[in-house]
Amino acid sequence: MAEQMPTLVRIERRESDFHLTYDNEEEFSVTYHDLRHACPCANCSPLRNEDETSLKLREQVESFKLHKPSVNPVGHYALNFIWQNGCSNGIFRFERIWALANRRDPDNGKPYVHGAW
Amino acid sequence: MAESPITTHDPKNEEQGPVSPSPQQKKEMEQNYAQMKRKMSMQEIGMKIKHKIMVLSGKGGVGKSTVSTGLALSLAQQGHKVGILDIDITGPNVPKMMGLDGHKLHVEQGRIHPAKGHLGVKVISMAFLLDDPDTPVVWRGPIKLGAIQQFIGDVEWGNLDYLIIDFPPGTSDEPLTVSQSLPNIDGMVIVTTPQAVALLDSRKSITFAESLKVPVLGVVENMSGYTINGVTAANSSVEIAGPGGKTIKSTSDENGNFSVTLDIFKKGGGKSTAEDFGVPFLGALPFDPGFVRGGDDGVHKIVSDPEGASSIAFSAIVKAVQAQISDKPASSLEII
Numbered sequence: 275m276a277e278q279m280p281t282l283v284r285i286e287r288r289e290s291d292f293h294l295t296y297d298n299e300e301e302f303s304v305t306y307h308d309l310r311h312a313c314p315c316a317n318c319s320p321l322r323n324e325d326e327t328s329l330k331l332r333e334q335v336e337s338f339k340l341h342k343p344s345v346n347p348v349g350h351y352a353l354n355f356i357w358q359n360g361c362s363n364g365i366f367r368f369e370r371i372w373a374l375a376n377r378r379d380p381d382n383g384k385p386y387v388h389g390a391w
Numbered sequence: 392m393a394e395s396p397i398t399t400h401d402p403k404n405e406e407q408g409p410v411s412p413s414p415q416q417k418k419e420m421e422q423n424y425a426q427m428k429r430k431m432s433m434q435e436i437g438m439k440i441k442h443k444i445m446v447l448s449g450k451g452g453v454g455k456s457t458v459s460t461g462l463a464l465s466l467a468q469q470g471h472k473v474g475i476l477d478i479d480i481t482g483p484n485v486p487k488m489m490g491l492d493g494h495k496l497h498v499e500q501g502r503i504h505p506a507k508g509h510l511g512v513k514v515i516s517m518a519f520l521l522d523d524p525d526t527p528v529v530w531r532g533p534i535k536l537g538a539i540q541q542f543i544g545d546v547e548w549g550n551l552d553y554l555i556i557d558f559p560p561g562t563s564d565e566p567l568t569v570s571q572s573l574p575n576i577d578g579m580v581i582v583t584t585p586q587a588v589a590l591l592d593s594r595k596s597i598t599f600a601e602s603l604k605v606p607v608l609g610v611v612e613n614m615s616g617y618t619i620n621g622v623t624a625a626n627s628s629v630e631i632a633g634p635g636g637k638t639i640k641s642t643s644d645e646n647g648n649f650s651v652t653l654d655i656f657k658k659g660g661g662k663s664t665a666e667d668f669g670v671p672f673l674g675a676l677p678f679d680p681g682f683v684r685g686g687d688d689g690v691h692k693i694v695s696d697p698e699g700a701s702s703i704a705f706s707a708i709v710k711a712v713q714a715q716i717s718d719k720p721a722s723s724l725e726i727i
Contacts, residue, residue: 284725345726348606351671351715363604367670 279372285353287342294375302375306343309355310335312380314370315363322381335360432544437574440474440551442716444608445569447599448582451560454613458582458676459557460488462712464693465705467510471552474505477516478539478569479559486518488691494519502547509694515546539568570603577716578608580673583664608715609671610664611708617678618652618700673711676704 284295291305311332313319321331344356352367373380412420437443446459459475467473477485486492489508496519497504505513517538548554558565570576623629625647633639633653643649665672679692679701693702 282724284727286727347724352606354604365604365606 279369282368282371285345287345289342290340294371304371304374306340307332307336308374309366309371310338310357310360312366312370312374313361313364314366314380315361317363318361319381434574436543436546436548440548440554442553443556443573443576444553444712444716445556445558445566445576445579445605446582447558447566447579448560453560453582453584454676455560455582456484456488456557458580458611458613459555460485460691461676461693461701461705462580462709463512463553463555464510464691465702465709466553466555467512468693468697468706469709472511472550474513474515474548474551474554475508476542476546476554476556477514477518478542478556478565480517480538480565483516483518485557486514486516489514490691491519496520499547501545503542503545504547509691513548513551515542517542536564536568539565540572543569543572566599566605567603570605576605578606580608580712581610581670582613583610584612584614606715607670608712609673610662611673612662612675614678615675618650620648620650622647623649671711671715674704674708676708677701 280296280298280300282294283297284293286293286295288303290307291303292309294302294304296302311322311328318331321327338357338359341358343358343362346354346356348354348365352365353371354362354365356362370380373382444462446455446462448455456477456479459477463473463475475485475489477483479485486494486506486508489512491506491508491514494506496506496515503515505515506519508514556569558569566579619631621629623643625643625645627643627647629641629643629649629651631639631641631651631653633651639651639653641649641651662672662675677700692699693705696702
């Protein structure tokens with residue numbers, strides 16, 4: 275990970291997106307739909323491996339009524355978002371949120387492979 | 392077990408009074424009552440223990456129990472009240488490392504009292520329940536699950552600052568059961584060695600932690616390098632044939648002392664895995680034959696050599712873990 279990532283200092287929950295402010299004064303927005311589609315949990319991640327299932331996942335998250343989620347810090351390296359419906363399992367590392375803010379693929383093009391269980 | 396307070400009541404037969412349950416129904420109700428009591432006990436235990444840390448690895452033989460006992464002893468050295476729960480049902484070896492080989496547990500009023508090892512660290516392990524250490528424990532999943540819940544719910548830990556939970560290798564029933572039974576787990580420490588096979592499995596452990604919604608506190612690289620110290624002529628060059636025939640050069644100081652570190656299982660893989668996954672790297676532990684001797688003799692290296700290189704390395708790892716689980720909010724993030 276060669277890229278130096280600035281520190282997220284402020285996260286504002288708006289009607290349909292997050293407004294993110296970093297310590298280098300850069301500001302971004304990430305829609306709730308984009309974030310939920312990029313959920314890194316073991317249920318959602320494999321669905322992004324194929325275009326067809328990824329599209330279905332997208333349709334599913336877009337079908338949920340928009341609302342402001344709860345935001346919980348996880349350790350010192352990630353955030354967890356609690357939604358009133360659908361999946362709230364994902365632990366979003368700050369690197370993942372930074373990638374989404376910059377409109378990059380947070381999976382870095384790598385397909386998800388399940389663990390040994 | 393206390394007598395079950397449960398009776399059945401049918402409003403249609405109110406005049407006839409309460410109906411006695413069949414023996415089968417009574418047995419089921421008592422089992423449910425015991426299970427409910429255990430769940431309540433697990434919740435209570437969860438509150439009495441301030442920090443709960445799981446220690447896992449994807450691959451066996453990377454030094455999980457060494458890291459678990461080392462973390463526990465290093466925390467105890469700081470003056471904390473610490474316990475270790477050795478959840479490796481089929482291959483428990485924490486008691487031997489903690490000088491408690493052959494110890495039997497004390498049970499009073501249905502509560503299991505942990506054994507006390509070095510520096511007052513409380514220990515619970517399946518090894519305490521085995522009559523013969525050579526007898527394998529062959530249990531299927533549900534029985535194992537029950538034993539783990541008993542180890543959590545029926546143990547009188549008292550108030551603890553830290554509980555270190557040592558797991559068998561892999562990503563199976565045990566961590567799943569513990570994470571679902573014990574509330575407010577602080578996170579997982581993933582132990583790896585630098586070679587590619589161990590790193591591959593560690594990556595699975597990190598993904599596994601995410602699916603359990605347990606934070607990864609970080610990765611520890613064990614057996615990171617073996618340092619050889621020697622004496623030769625002052626200010627002279629020394630050449631050692633290292634792994635793979637690679638020549639490692641060093642120069643002795645004015646007293647003739649030199650040291651060379653051999654990266655037996657490569658180096659830096661733990662750090663790069665942590666970086667790849669965006670989780671913290673907690674530090675590296677040197678390859679130290681003293682851990683093997685200490686483990687066999689029941690005197691952990693941290694106890695026998697508290698000022699040694701390994702103890703210092705453990706102390707640094709403990710500080711890194713504590714930084715992750717501190718009660719301070721994650722950075723100065725403002726959430727509105």
